[in-house]
Amino acid sequence: MKEDTLIATSLREKSLLYRRNIIKYIYHAKAGHTGGSLSIVDILNVLYNEIMQVSPENFTSPTRDRYVQSKGHCVEALYVVLADLGFFPEEDLRTLCQYESAYIGHPTKYVNGIEQNTGGLGHGLSICAGMALAAKKDHSDVKVYTILGDGELAEGSNWEALMFAAHYHLDNLCAVLDYNKLQITSSNSEVMGLEPIDKKLEAFGWAVRHVDGHNLEELSATFKAMPFEEGKPSFVIAHTIKGKGVSYMENVLKWHHGVPTEEQYELAMTELA
Amino acid sequence: MSKSNLEIFSETLQNLAETDRQITVVTSDSRGSGKLVPFGQRFPDQIVEIGIAEQNLVGVASGLASMGKKTFAVSPACFLTARSLEQIKNDVCYSDNAVKLVGISAGVSYGALGTTHHSLHDYAVLRAIHNITIVAPADHYETAHAIRLAAEMTTPIYIRFGKKAMPETLFRRPSQVEGGAGEDSQGMGEQTDDFQLGKGRILRHGTQLTFMASGEGVLPCMEAAELLQDRHHISCKVISIHTIKPLDTRLILESASSGQPIITVEEHSVHGGLGEAVASVLLQSGCHNKFKIMGLPDDHTVSGSQAEIFSHYGLSAEGLTHEVLEILK
Numbered sequence: 370m371k372e373d374t375l376i377a378t379s380l381r382e383k384s385l386l387y388r389r390n391i392i393k394y395i396y397h398a399k400a401g402h403t404g405g406s407l408s409i410v411d412i413l414n415v416l417y418n419e420i421m422q423v424s425p426e427n428f429t430s431p432t433r434d435r436y437v438q439s440k441g442h443c444v445e446a447l448y449v450v451l452a453d454l455g456f457f458p459e460e461d462l463r464t465l466c467q468y469e470s471a472y473i474g475h476p477t478k479y480v481n482g483i484e485q486n487t488g489g490l491g492h493g494l495s496i497c498a499g500m501a502l503a504a505k506k507d508h509s510d511v512k513v514y515t516i517l518g519d520g521e522l523a524e525g526s527n528w529e530a531l532m533f534a535a536h537y538h539l540d541n542l543c544a545v546l547d548y549n550k551l552q553i554t555s556s557n558s559e560v561m562g563l564e565p566i567d568k569k570l571e572a573f574g575w576a577v578r579h580v581d582g583h584n585l586e587e588l589s590a591t592f593k594a595m596p597f598e599e600g601k602p603s604f605v606i607a608h609t610i611k612g613k614g615v616s617y618m619e620n621v622l623k624w625h626h627g628v629p630t631e632e633q634y635e636l637a638m639t640e641l642a
Numbered sequence: 643m644s645k646s647n648l649e650i651f652s653e654t655l656q657n658l659a660e661t662d663r664q665i666t667v668v669t670s671d672s673r674g675s676g677k678l679v680p681f682g683q684r685f686p687d688q689i690v691e692i693g694i695a696e697q698n699l700v701g702v703a704s705g706l707a708s709m710g711k712k713t714f715a716v717s718p719a720c721f722l723t724a725r726s727l728e729q730i731k732n733d734v735c736y737s738d739n740a741v742k743l744v745g746i747s748a749g750v751s752y753g754a755l756g757t758t759h760h761s762l763h764d765y766a767v768l769r770a771i772h773n774i775t776i777v778a779p780a781d782h783y784e785t786a787h788a789i790r791l792a793a794e795m796t797t798p799i800y801i802r803f804g805k806k807a808m809p810e811t812l813f814r815r816p817s818q819v820e821g822g823a824g825e826d827s828q829g830m831g832e833q834t835d836d837f838q839l840g841k842g843r844i845l846r847h848g849t850q851l852t853f854m855a856s857g858e859g860v861l862p863c864m865e866a867a868e869l870l871q872d873r874h875h876i877s878c879k880v881i882s883i884h885t886i887k888p889l890d891t892r893l894i895l896e897s898a899s900s901g902q903p904i905i906t907v908e909e910h911s912v913h914g915g916l917g918e919a920v921a922s923v924l925l926q927s928g929c930h931n932k933f934k935i936m937g938l939p940d941d942h943t944v945s946g947s948q949a950e951i952f953s954h955y956g957l958s959a960e961g962l963t964h965e966v967l968e969i970l971k
């Protein structure tokens with residue numbers, strides 16, 4: 370119990386560090402998907418520091434766990450986590466979105482630690498399903514994870530992949546919905562309603578759990594419970610807040626890809642200290 | 643000439659799977675049309691059914707390939723290269739997953755089923771995407787070799803063919819071609835096992851005109867060359883450009899250097915396919931040979947069987963013969 374508390378404390382510190390770094394490098398680059406990166410960073414924190422068997426040391430091993438970021442545009446969150454894990458020097462992120470930099474606005478394999486190039490929405494889940502099926506065929510313990518955006522779920526290809534993963538009983542596959550209820554134009558409910566999303570996913574044959582996407586303990590316990598049901602792929606509906614952690618960004622649409630001014634930057638850093 | 647390239651594809655894949663557990667076939671309710679029912683019966687663990695969902699077909703195939711499976715994604719060319727084009731561009735080519743995309747019943751193979759089922763755009767769209775080899779084998783020999791090489795490739799490849807019976811080999815030894823054993827036939831011995839992706843295959847030597855063709859467009863060129871020799875004593879060279887990308891520029895320029903007129907023939911739109919690829923090589927190298935692209939025009943495609951459509955657009959032996967006589971006038 371005491372150990373758990375210690376882990377949680379260090380994870381909480383990591384979440385703060387990651388948020389500061391997201392803001393820092395987006396501020397420096399004058400570009401990035403700020404709100405969404407702050408929305409998914411706690412999920413990535415738990416996946417990479419608590420759940421997945423993946424590190425710079427085992428990254429070429431076929432038995433490593435796989436993470437594919439389907440909502441590729443929130444790559445800044447992934448970059449800061451990978452840097453913290455030692456996949457590349459953090460100062461590399463000073464080149465974010467600059468001429469000839471590998472650190473572009475979507476994940477690519479040119480960056481150490483990234484499995485697949487993403488950015489077009491509705492692609493990640495199919496790739497992950499293929500990976501999970503290959504692991505099953507090889508009788509390997511590899512687990513496969515992806516984070517999907519809520520706006521992204523309007524892409525029909527996701528629903529092809531959802532059918533497929535259930536049909537093949539891919540209980541080594543976990544999809545996480547970054548459910549911050551906002552997308553670039555407006556709220557999901559205004560743009561294209563998702564609800565009742567849990568019932569839809571269950572009807573597609575997935576085992577579904579709701580979780581507070583910023584509660585590290587809850588996230589950790591949820592991922593550790595995978596598969597939620599034997600023989601079914603696991604779906605985590607992570608209720609999140611776009612812009613989480615920076616008061617003036619939270620739930621404010623313009624921070625989808627807003628870049629802070631100097632004054633806003635200082636304020637964000639103070640709040641995240 | 644009893645088997646289609648499609649059947650050779652299926653047989654080759656079964657031969658490979660006998661000794662290679664990593665060979666994996668992914669189908670979109672297309673194992674029947676892909677002649678893959680026997681494969682599925684013999685290697686049930688090595689076939690993955692996706693259902694009618696081509697985007698997922700290519701995405702899943704990418705995931706399988708990334709895990710080391712030698713993955714053949716098999717679906718009618720019309721759907722594979724249009725419905726799932728973004729998955730090909732991003733998940734296969736950009737992410738560099740070595741998927742082997744197999745477009746079956748390509749071109750106008752589906753004949754009277756109409757434009758929804760024709761693929762006259764696939765070379766054009768895939769040529770504009772980085773990191774993919776594009777192959778249209780002409781005969782059994784090229785098909786079997788292309789499939790064997792594809793299995794071992796570590797980068798993406800697209801192979802397309804039809805379902806009409808094709809010869810085992812279209813190759814003619816110089817001695818079999820009257821008047822064809824002239825100065826042009828230097829170095830042509832017996833056919834050897836030398837199929838290489840990216841290298842055109844000279845099927846027949848000739849001195850007055852060169853056909854450059856791909857896929858099922860090659861057979862009518864060979865037939866036309868025969869007719870032209872017999873009826874008009876005109877000597878035509880035929881090259882199978884089975885690899886549309888990367889293009890065998892060396893062979894194209896070598897053939898053009900004699901100054902012979904060139905006719906390209908393909909079961910594809912005249913826009914963006916083999917013909918324009920060859921034209922680009924010629925023009926940028928300063929070649930001004932007489933030149934004609936034979937393919938499907940930018941028009942609503944006429945209805946009919948594959949043979950009738952070929953004939954309608956001058957892609958039959960008779961039509962190509964006519965074209966040669968015109969260009970040599």
Ligand SMILES: [Mg+2]
Nearest residue numbers: 519549551552
């Ligand atoms: Mg959202």
